[in-house]
Each structure stands twice: as C-alpha cells, then as structure tokens.
Amino acid sequence: MKMNSLGLPKKETEVLAAELNILLANFQVYYQNLRGLHWNIRGKRFFDLHLKFEELYNDSQLKIDLIAERVLTLGGTPLHTFEDYMKNNKLSIGKNIHNDEEAITLILNSLTQLLQIERIILSQSGEINDEGTNSMMSDFIVEQEKTIWMLSAWMDQEI
Template sequence: MKTNILGLPVKESELIINELNVLLSNFQVYYQNLRGIHWNIRGKRFFDLHVKFEELYNDSQLKIDMIAERVLTLGGTPLHTFEDYIKNNQLLVGKNISNDEKAVHLIVTSLSHLLKIERQILSKSDEINDEGTNSMMSDFISEQEKTIWMMQAWLEETL
C-alpha cells in the first residue's frame, strides 16, 4: 500500500480530500447564509441576533480556513471558486431572510446537514487512522451539536 508523507494511504486520503472539499463548499454557503441573515435581520431581537450571527460567521470563517489547510496537509488542493462551491453545495440557500425564527431555522438545518458530512468524513478518516482529520471533525461536531441545542432552545422560547 502506497502512503503519503504523513504515513496515510494515498488512495483513501484522496477520498477524504474530496469529502473535505465538499465540506468546504458547504461551509462557504453556510458562511454566506450567516452574512445574509446578519445583515438582514429585523425585529425586536435584532441586537441579540445581529451579534450572535456575527459570532457564528466569524467561527465558520475560521473553520473554512482549517478545512482548506487540512486539504493541503493531506496533499490536495482546496476548492476556492464560487462555481465549485455551488456545484458541491447541499445546503438550503437563505435569500433575504429577515425574520428571526426563519433565520434560526436556517442555521439549525444547515448545521444538521454539515454534521452529516462531518460524520461521513470522521468515519472514513477513522478507518485509516487519520488522527488530524478525526480530531478536527470531532471538534466541529461537538461544537455544532451544542449550537443546534442552543438554537432549538431559543426557538422553543419564541413559540
């Protein structure tokens, strides 16, 4: 079995690189959704949500960079065009969302789908003992699960 400089099997690493690029594309769409709801949010919860959405898009921007750097570390090339992002996107695109509940629902739905992609990557990276990818996916998953829980708690409060 041929291995890369990290000691990971080349063929399996290429599959993980492809999955990471799908995750990268979806995170870029998630980021743009967050920017849009940050800019367009209206209503009595504006001040709280405006700040929260900024916190989330700043966090997603850091994760985007981490994903791209992991692709590079594994020997791949991170996707970096809008054409690639749209081609690989699996998330709903939130356009002109100004309602607080619709915005939070979009976040929950997006994070839920990102978790599915991350768990697929985690499963594949675990099979080849790719601890770098495992660690990153585990961190993302635990943070996003907590964010979903908090967003759902907020939604229950507003009903």
C-alpha cells in the same frame, strides 16, 4: 498499499481530501448565509441576533480556513470558486431573510447537514487512522451539536 509522507494510505487520503472539499464548499455557503442573516435581520430581537450571527460567521470563517489547510496537508487542492461551491453545495440558500425564526431554522437545517458531512468524514478518517482529520471533525461536531441544542432551545423545540 502506497503510503504518503504522513503515513496514510495514498488512495484513501485522496478520497478524504475530496470529502473535505465538499465540507469546505458547504461551509462557504453556510458562511455566506450567515452574513446575509447578519445584514438583513429585523425585529425586536435584532440586537441579540445580529451579534449572534456575527459570532457564528466569524467561527465559520475560521473553520473554512482549517478545512482548506487540512485539504492541503493531505495533498489536495482546496476548492476556491463560487462555481465549485455551488456544484458541491447541499445547504439551502437563505435569500433576504428578515424574520428571526426563519433565520434560526435556516441555521439549524444547515448545521444538521454539515454534521452529516462531518460524520462521513470522521468515519472515513477513522478507517485510515487519520488522527488530524479525526480531531478536527470531532471538535466541529461537538461545537455544532451544542449550537443546535442552544438554537433549538431558543426556538422552544426539542432536538
């Protein structure tokens, strides 16, 4: 088995970098959805949600950078075109959403989809003992699960 300079199996690491690129593309769509929600939200909950959406898109922007840097660390090239993002996107696109519950539903659905991608990556990185990717995915998952819990509570829904 050929190993790379990180001590990880070369072939499996290439597959992992490709999966991280899928996550990267989906995070870019999630980020853009959040920007749109931030700009377009209306109603009596405007002030609270406007700030919350800004918090979420700032957080996603940091995660986007971490994912891209991990792809590079593993020897891959991060996706960086809208064409690539849309080709790999699994999230719903939120266009002109003004309603608070519709906005939160979009975020909940997006986070659920991101978690599915992250769990695939976590499983693959665990199989090759890639602790760097494991750690990053674990951190993302814990944070996003908490966000899902909080937004579900806001919607008065069970998880």
